[in-house]
Amino acid sequence: MIASPRRIVVAGGGTAGWMAAAAIARTMGRTAEVTLIESDAIGTVGVGESTIPPLVTYNRLLGIGEADFMRATQATFKLGILFDGWKDGTDRYFHSFGTTGQDHWSAGFQHFWMNGRERGHDAAYDAYCLELVAAMEGKFAHLPDERMNYAYQLDSSLYSQFLRRMAEGDGTRRIEGKIARVALDGETGDVAALHLESGVVVEGDLFLDCTGFRALLIEQALHAGYDDWSHFLPCDSAIAVQTENVRPPVPYTRAMAHDAGWQWRIPLQHRTGNGIVYCSRYLDRDAALERLLGNVEGTVLTEPNNIRFVTGARRRQWHRNVVAIGLSGGFMEPLESTSIHLIQRAILRLIRMMPGGGISPRDVAEFNDQQFADMEQIRDFLILHYKATNRRDSPFWRQCAAMEVPESLAQKIALFRETGRVFRRNEELFAENSWVQVMLGQGIEPAAYHPIADKLPDEELARFLGKLRENVARTVAGLPSHADYVAQYCGG
Secondary structure, three states: OOOOEEEEEOOOOOHHHHHHHHHHHHHHHHHHHEEEEEEEOOOOOOOOOOOOOOHHHHHHHHHOOOHHHHHHOEEEHHHHEEEEEEEOHHHHEEOHHHHHHEOOEEEEEHHHHHHHOOOOOOOHHHHHHHHHHHHHHHHHHOOOHHHOOOOOOHHHHHHHHHHHHHHHHHHOOEEEEOOEEEOOOOOOEEEEEEEEOOEEEEOOOOOEOOHHHHHHHHHHHHOOEEEEEOOOOOOOEEEEEEEEEOOOOOOOOOEEEEOEEEEEEEEEOOOEEEEEEEEOOOOHHHHHHHHHHOOOOOOOOOOEEEEOOOOOOOOOEEEEEEEEHHHEEOOOOEEEEEHHOOOOOHHHHHHHHHOOOOOHHHHHHHHHHHHHHHHHHHHHHHHHHOOOOOOOOHHHHHHHHHHOOOOOHHHHHHHHHHOOOHHHHHHOOOHHHHHHHHHOOOOOOOOOOOOOOHOOOOOHHHHHHHHHHHHHHHHHHOEEHHHHHHHHHHHH
């Protein structure tokens, strides 16, 4: 047992390290001494530039002013993701952050929409979602009662710098240097200290491993183990570049499928982030780079950043006195922009379970169960995009369509296909509407809808559907362009 972990050592900087240091220093105050070790000579992956709505809450919890944050990170607003070519190669659909239509306590809106189609109401499911329509028209504004659900598209290197200033302002001590050796306590097996190449020794009570894929503490020193999920998610490589903006930034990220993976495009205030994700079994690096550069807009500003990864999760993300944060805890490809969210979840969960005396094995077990469940649920949602497809035009897509999927996902797909129902379990990240939008977008058509939809007379159903569409259209018509709003709100 150790004393209250007042000495918290963060190994590694980047987004994960500085998010952790900033949050702990701000919330724990004088009860914790936070030291962060990073080396300017070690680069970061730095491609987590598209986020999801919980980051809005995270910033509010830490008292971060939104306009200042967006100005510092050159951020734009994000209302969802536009998926190109995932169903059959020529299609497109949108996964929004909003709700669609209006649910009844007994059944989701999709049941009334499906019933309406049978009665001749042919408006697309998309027409009932405010965020989706606003995104496709390139519009945005903050609305009363927080009726617009959004996230951010941001420059991850600028975000790290912003968090560093905040963390150091709250008392975090930064030490420049490379970690040469992780020293273990001979009696307990815990990490006792980090020895730097400079000869400096940094002791601590609780260590946060933010060393990325290297996982210097949690894996190389403590051997926590890793669950490899590449049999479900076969992409193992990515290349990222930045380009000049050629048009005003839109309030959404694009995910464009190709014959061996997909490509992203993320518009910021000052530039656009681009990348290609691919399976090296079907596409080599030179061909992937050629494909990426042939499908970007604007002048390329940076050298290509090549990344290799193994999708999966650390089996024990809190082991002994080390907690893995970010890539050291596992990797989910950025298809649904969950990288920064997983960092955030781990940090807030750790703060809620911060030891007051010795480290409780019960806390450790609960932390690990919750972290692993988060990653499994995200894993299933990502697999859905690959599995539910009509594409058979390449070996990659044929492999994806034929693969066995986890039973948890197979049940969700089968339930929706048979009944149109989706159920959210155990506070999982993606709500019912996210699953509905992606399953419909990927071509899964329910065979039935809830019988309660039949209760509405034709005229009442027509009024119900019409009013919902009119409210969306009227609200979007009154919104400014996204680019104009960003320039007025946080430009500069």
